[in-house]
Amino acid sequence: MPGITYFDLRHVTGQITHIDIDNGVFESAGTTFFNKAVLRVISNAGWGILQIDNYQPCTGKKFDELLQRACKLSAITQELVSLGDVPRGMLTVPAMKEDPRSVSIEEKSAILSEIEKGAVHPSVVNRRANYIERIEQVEFSDSSGNEYSYEMCRSGFNVLAVASQNGNTQMGYEREHSIHGFNLRHQQDLGKKAAEIAVALLGAKSAHGGKMKAILDPELAGVFAHEAVGHASEGDLIQEGNSVLKGKTGQKIGNDLLTIVDDPGIHEFGFDPVDSEGVAVRRTEIIKNGVVNAFLHNRESLAAIGHGVAGHARAMPGEPPLVRMSNTFIEAGDATDPEIFEECKNGIYLKGSRGGQVDPGRGVFQFNAEYGYIVKNGECTGMVRDVSISGDILTTLHNIALCGKNRKMSPGYCGKGGQSVPVSDGAPTILLCDAVVGGSGMD
Amino acid sequence: MGLQQFFFVMRWWAAVEWIDQLIKKGLKSVDEVEIFYVEGRSVSADLKQKKINLASASEDCGLGIRTVHKGRIGSSSTNDPLNWSECLDAAIASGHLATSLPWEVLPGTQAISHTPLTFDSSMKIEPDSALALLEQMLAGAEEHKAEVTAGSAGLSTASVTLANSRGIHYTDNHTGVSLSLEAIHKQSTGYEFDHSSFMEKVDPFHVGERATFFAHESAEGKEIPTGNYEILLSPLAYAELLGGTFIPALNGRNVHAGRSKFSQSLGESVADPMISMYDDPLLVGADGSVSWDAEGMPTHRIDFIKNGVLNAFAYDLKTAYRYGKTSTASAVRSGYGGSPGIGHHNFVVDGKRSTITDERVVYVHSVVGAHTANPMSGEFSVELSNAFWMNDGEFEEPIRSAMLSGNVFSLHNEVLGLSHESRSIGPLILPSVKINKQRIIGK
Numbered sequence: 001m002p003g004i005t006y007f008d009l010r011h012v013t014g015q016i017t018h019i020d021i022d023n024g025v026f027e028s029a030g031t032t033f034f035n036k037a038v039l040r041v042i043s044n045a046g047w048g049i050l051q052i053d054n055y056q057p058c059t060g061k062k063f064d065e066l067l068q069r070a071c072k073l074s075a076i077t078q079e080l081v082s083l084g085d086v087p088r089g090m091l092t093v094p095a096m097k098e099d100p101r102s103v104s105i106e107e108k109s110a111i112l113s114e115i116e117k118g119a120v121h122p123s124v125v126n127r128r129a130n131y132i133e134r135i136e137q138v139e140f141s142d143s144s145g146n147e148y149s150y151e152m153c154r155s156g157f158n159v160l161a162v163a164s165q166n167g168n169t170q171m172g173y174e175r176e177h178s179i180h181g182f183n184l185r186h187q188q189d190l191g192k193k194a195a196e197i198a199v200a201l202l203g204a205k206s207a208h209g210g211k212m213k214a215i216l217d218p219e220l221a222g223v224f225a226h227e228a229v230g231h232a233s234e235g236d237l238i239q240e241g242n243s244v245l246k247g248k249t250g251q252k253i254g255n256d257l258l259t260i261v262d263d264p265g266i267h268e269f270g271f272d273p274v275d276s277e278g279v280a281v282r283r284t285e286i287i288k289n290g291v292v293n294a295f296l297h298n299r300e301s302l303a304a305i306g307h308g309v310a311g312h313a314r315a316m317p318g319e320p321p322l323v324r325m326s327n328t329f330i331e332a333g334d335a336t337d338p339e340i341f342e343e344c345k346n347g348i349y350l351k352g353s354r355g356g357q358v359d360p361g362r363g364v365f366q367f368n369a370e371y372g373y374i375v376k377n378g379e380c381t382g383m384v385r386d387v388s389i390s391g392d393i394l395t396t397l398h399n400i401a402l403c404g405k406n407r408k409m410s411p412g413y414c415g416k417g418g419q420s421v422p423v424s425d426g427a428p429t430i431l432l433c434d435a436v437v438g439g440s441g442m443d
Numbered sequence: 444m445g446l447q448q449f450f451f452v453m454r455w456w457a458a459v460e461w462i463d464q465l466i467k468k469g470l471k472s473v474d475e476v477e478i479f480y481v482e483g484r485s486v487s488a489d490l491k492q493k494k495i496n497l498a499s500a501s502e503d504c505g506l507g508i509r510t511v512h513k514g515r516i517g518s519s520s521t522n523d524p525l526n527w528s529e530c531l532d533a534a535i536a537s538g539h540l541a542t543s544l545p546w547e548v549l550p551g552t553q554a555i556s557h558t559p560l561t562f563d564s565s566m567k568i569e570p571d572s573a574l575a576l577l578e579q580m581l582a583g584a585e586e587h588k589a590e591v592t593a594g595s596a597g598l599s600t601a602s603v604t605l606a607n608s609r610g611i612h613y614t615d616n617h618t619g620v621s622l623s624l625e626a627i628h629k630q631s632t633g634y635e636f637d638h639s640s641f642m643e644k645v646d647p648f649h650v651g652e653r654a655t656f657f658a659h660e661s662a663e664g665k666e667i668p669t670g671n672y673e674i675l676l677s678p679l680a681y682a683e684l685l686g687g688t689f690i691p692a693l694n695g696r697n698v699h700a701g702r703s704k705f706s707q708s709l710g711e712s713v714a715d716p717m718i719s720m721y722d723d724p725l726l727v728g729a730d731g732s733v734s735w736d737a738e739g740m741p742t743h744r745i746d747f748i749k750n751g752v753l754n755a756f757a758y759d760l761k762t763a764y765r766y767g768k769t770s771t772a773s774a775v776r777s778g779y780g781g782s783p784g785i786g787h788h789n790f791v792v793d794g795k796r797s798t799i800t801d802e803r804v805v806y807v808h809s810v811v812g813a814h815t816a817n818p819m820s821g822e823f824s825v826e827l828s829n830a831f832w833m834n835d836g837e838f839e840e841p842i843r844s845a846m847l848s849g850n851v852f853s854l855h856n857e858v859l860g861l862s863h864e865s866r867s868i869g870p871l872i873l874p875s876v877k878i879n880k881q882r883i884i885g886k
Binding site for chain 1: 491494495499517526530703704850
């Protein structure tokens, strides 16, 4: 079609099944259906993007009409968009151990109910358990003749326990989400664990704010990698000039022992067999031995600024792809847990996370731990709650003194540009020196 | 304009027929049926630095069905309304799984105004409208020395129809315009936004000017020592802290489930006597104004907190029937999916206004990581963003980096004053608040 130099279409259909149990009551359960597509064209200068609800695959004149409409939108664009050359290919989606579709919703409800009942405790005033199962059929095609299609299923559950005593209300929250199929079976202990944490937090104190040594458990250290490095390495932000890592390729911003990777190809919750622009996914070492090594890219940011790897474009159904993380982690080191506690000696041991946030242009990040323990003489002592850490991207990474031997990944969702995509973060246990810890506790 | 209204009329009459059929079919299996149908379209354009990089458009529609049978509530949704029959079957099946709860009836037709409260007939949902808004923002951005990194302008319109088996057949039209701009100066970022249902109520020049102002003025900030300070939270920073903690604690469902700090506090003092909080769904010109809630109940003002005393909670029908209360017409839907839940329309913090900038205070424009606050206990520790020493209403000196730690609930007992002016932040209408003795952790 005249004037159009490129187009692609990503069509996603699927269904979402959910179950919500609140204090033993089945609040809701059922299945919903969706069908969304996004058509992108480059014409005039930049992108014209049509988001199409309930897309019916079409060819010929009908498809040309859609192209024309997208083309018309691009008339107001001013920036000349180029796309980088990229490798093609699609990974195999790992087979599920048990397909959730083979389990009736009644059976799922019964198993989830057992997990929720696991949180029963005299001090627990509310228990809530949710199951979510999302099955997507994805079809991608572009004007260069690339075509991919695959099906992905992500399923999992959350269980919340709320404990209350004399006006003090605390919560414990556990979750497991997977791409490997139905994962509700044999998980009753997580309900119990949520209750135990909520009850223990009733007796925890607020942390004292200030600079100290902090030991981060693998889940929290993963969030640290995500917030401190991952977002700032996203090529679209670098291209906009909104990241402190712009122009820092080859510079040392962390210790030799620090390597941070994003890899959409590993079989964790952020797995993509092919990215949302039909590009082959690859492991990207963002930080290699403390040095800024490679940025995460889509085709546009790769062409605009280079220094990195494409295959990191991701999108919610019907939304335009953005540069996103997938499975982000700090590589394991060689320290044992006793060595980490001994080296810390006096400080704080932090566990779990409700997430974090970063201002990549300013280079400042914050992330939160659900709870922790004061470390005295290398031993965990009193429990503390609601602890956050903030830091500067360009200086804090030098303060990672030790990395443990065992890396563990945790599933989650990451928000950017109004879109939420499944990710996993992970790390070994790490020791962070001079951590700026926020807490309202005072002597 | 005329053509647009004609479009709505045509679709509405087309919709009545299948909606009636759907309700009739549903009533063969269940006691009550509720239909929520939305169709809308939107246009937006994004800047990459100062050039328009993409323009996008969407047209979407969605159908949400809720069924009630002997106290069992079922729901399903689809974005293919032609498949309403399948969707109805899924809703009824979902009801079979739900626990039977106390239920009376869906509301019937009542005398309410059907004049649209959030519809601007002059708004043109066209790429050229977005282009004009972006140009005005960029003109405003020229006022201060900072680089624009990204920006966006979007316009939308939607028609919402609610029908039920008790005879309700309401429809309402909405429009919306939203703007945002991001800027950077050295290693300092600025962000500003605006939104309204009415074109004349947004000020794109001001959005651009404020974004580059904060980027420029925040550069080369000084450290602040750890200590307790009087702080002034801007409406944005206040909204960020309130949103995930204080407001959910006023939700009747959370109150009765034990998930609210306020579960046992009705009639007690929960804030300084100068503070009142209410939902006013009929505020002229406010974005969240509606005559009927998502279940068709006529809306009215709800005084949650009157002069510091907790006075009321928000209820939808399901929660009201369950706990022997009355619906406060607080049912909202975030889209066509799922069931209605408890929310608010225009949440206002009000009280005696005064000049609160006459003494030296720490001004906090926004915070990083507010979503990590503990939703049960209200405890938070967040990073400051665009913070300044302010004296006599003037920005004196930027603060480079620090954390603010405290408790969203208890800080309402330390309020020293509310500003004369209020601002809309999403569905919240808030003043700036001056607060005594808040913990700041310097670096």
